[in-house]
Amino acid sequence: MKILVLNAGSSSQKSCLYEIQDNIPENPPKPIWSAQVEWRPEVAKIKIKTATAELQQDISASHSETIAYLIDSLHQGTTKVINDLSEIDVVGHRVVHGGKEYQSSVVITQAVIDTIQQLATLAPAHNPVNLKGIEAIQEHLGDIKQVAVFDTAFHSHIPDEKAIFSGAYEWVSQGIRRYGFHGISHQYCTQRAAKILGQNLDSLRLINCHLGNGCSLAAVKNGRSIDTTMGFTPLDGLMMGSRSGAIDPGLLIHLLRQENYTPETLDNLLNKSSGLLGISGISGDMRQILGAISQGNERAKLAYDIYIHRLRYYIGAMLASLQGLDVLIFTAGVGENSPDVRFSVCEAFGFLGLLLDNQKNHNHPVDINIAAPESKVKVLVIHTQEDWQIACECFKLH
Structure with missing residues (x-):
C-alpha cells in the first residue's frame, strides 16, 4: 500500500x-x-x-x-x-x-x-x-x-477536571475547554518509547516533552493522554520560541485598558513577539540563545532560565497528575538536539532518583535511553515522526 x-x-x-x-x-x-x-x-x-x-x-x-x-x-x-x-x-x-x-x-x-x-x-x-x-x-x-x-485527538480523553476551565460554566456548552495539541507527536513518541524499552505501554507512566518552536507536555497513563499543557489554543502552557505560554489573564485586561491594545495587537504580541524571542531580543531559536549566552548576553541567559523554570514547573504538574513517573521523553527540534536543555531540566528531578548519563546525553542520542544505569526513571530522546504516525493511521483505516 x-x-x-x-x-x-x-x-x-x-x-x-x-x-x-x-x-x-x-x-x-x-x-x-x-x-x-x-x-x-x-x-x-x-x-x-x-x-x-x-x-x-x-x-x-x-x-x-x-x-x-x-x-x-x-x-x-x-x-x-x-x-x-x-x-x-x-x-x-x-x-x-x-x-x-x-x-x-x-x-x-x-x-x-x-x-x-x-x-x-x-x-x-x-x-x-x-x-x-x-x-x-x-x-x-x-x-x-x-x-x-x-492533532487534538490524542488528548480527547483528558478528564473533565483537567480539561474544563474554572471560568463560567456556560463555556462548556460553547466548546471552550482544554483541547491540547501536538497530539500526533505525543502519540508517536509514547508508542515508540514502549517499543524501545520492550515494555507494554499500559504499564508505563510517561511525560513527553515536545520542545520545538512550539512546546507542550503530555502526561500519558495506560497509553492515553491524561493531562497536557496547551489549552484551548496552542498558546497556553510552556514558554516557546515566540509564544508567551501561560500568563496572568489580568495582565491582558490591564493591557487592553491601560495601553489601548487591540485583540490583533495582543495576538501578535503573545504569538509572534514573546517567548525566547521576546525576552532575549535576539531570536526564538534555542541555538542562537545558547550562543549568545556563551558570549555573556544577560537577556539571553534570562530567557533560557525562564524557559527551563517553566519546563520544570509543568513537569511537576504532570508528575502530580500521573502520581509518579517511569519515563521522561524529549523530542522535536530542541528536545532532540539540545543536551544543555535536557541536562538543565533533569537536574531538578534528582529527588526522583533520575540520573543522566552525561556521555550519552552529549553524543547526539536518537531513540535511546540516556539515563544512567542506576536511574529510577528512564530518560529517552526520540526522533518524532508525525508523518509516519499519520501513515499508520491511514493504514489502519484503509
Whole structure:
C-alpha cells in the first residue's frame, strides 16, 4: 500500500510517500519520496528528495498549483518513484483542530470537511490551510480516499477536571475547554518509547516533552493522554520560541485598558513577539540563545532560565497528575538536539532518583535511553515522526 501524507502548517508543508506491505513494521521506514515547501510572499520554496535524487526549486504558484507540482514530481522527472498516480491508495492529512467532534482519525467526507471548516475559528492559522490540502488532492487526484488525523485527538480523553476551565460554566456548552495539541507527536513518541524499552505501554507512566518552536507536555497513563499543557489554543502552557505560554489573564485586561491594545495587537504580541524571542531580543531559536549566552548576553541567559523554570514547573504538574513517573521523553527540534536543555531540566528531578548519563546525553542520542544505569526513571530522546504516525493511521483505516 502506498500512502501519501500532507502535513501542512501555517507557513510550511511537509509531504511524504510511504509504502507499507502487509503489516506496519516495527521500526519506521524512510519515505520513498519526501518534499518540503516553505510558503514565502509570492513564491514557494520547494525541496524534494528520493533515494536517488534531490531537487530544489522556487516556483511562483498558488497553493493548489504547488501541490499539483509536488504530485507530478511523484511520477515524472528525476524524482519519479511511481509509474502512475493510481498507485497511491490513500492520502493522509494532519488536521490541527478536531474539537470535541473527532476523538480519532476519520475517513474524509463532505460532512468532515464542513466540520473542519466550522472548527477553523478555533485554529484560524491551521485548519483553513489543512482544508486547502484536502481540496487540492480532490482536485488533482479525484475521489481517492483521504484520511484526517487530528492533532487534538490524542488528548480527547483528558478528564473533565483537567480539561474544563474554572471560568463560567456556560463555556462548556460553547466548546471552550482544554483541547491540547501536538497530539500526533505525543502519540508517536509514547508508542515508540514502549517499543524501545520492550515494555507494554499500559504499564508505563510517561511525560513527553515536545520542545520545538512550539512546546507542550503530555502526561500519558495506560497509553492515553491524561493531562497536557496547551489549552484551548496552542498558546497556553510552556514558554516557546515566540509564544508567551501561560500568563496572568489580568495582565491582558490591564493591557487592553491601560495601553489601548487591540485583540490583533495582543495576538501578535503573545504569538509572534514573546517567548525566547521576546525576552532575549535576539531570536526564538534555542541555538542562537545558547550562543549568545556563551558570549555573556544577560537577556539571553534570562530567557533560557525562564524557559527551563517553566519546563520544570509543568513537569511537576504532570508528575502530580500521573502520581509518579517511569519515563521522561524529549523530542522535536530542541528536545532532540539540545543536551544543555535536557541536562538543565533533569537536574531538578534528582529527588526522583533520575540520573543522566552525561556521555550519552552529549553524543547526539536518537531513540535511546540516556539515563544512567542506576536511574529510577528512564530518560529517552526520540526522533518524532508525525508523518509516519499519520501513515499508520491511514493504514489502519484503509
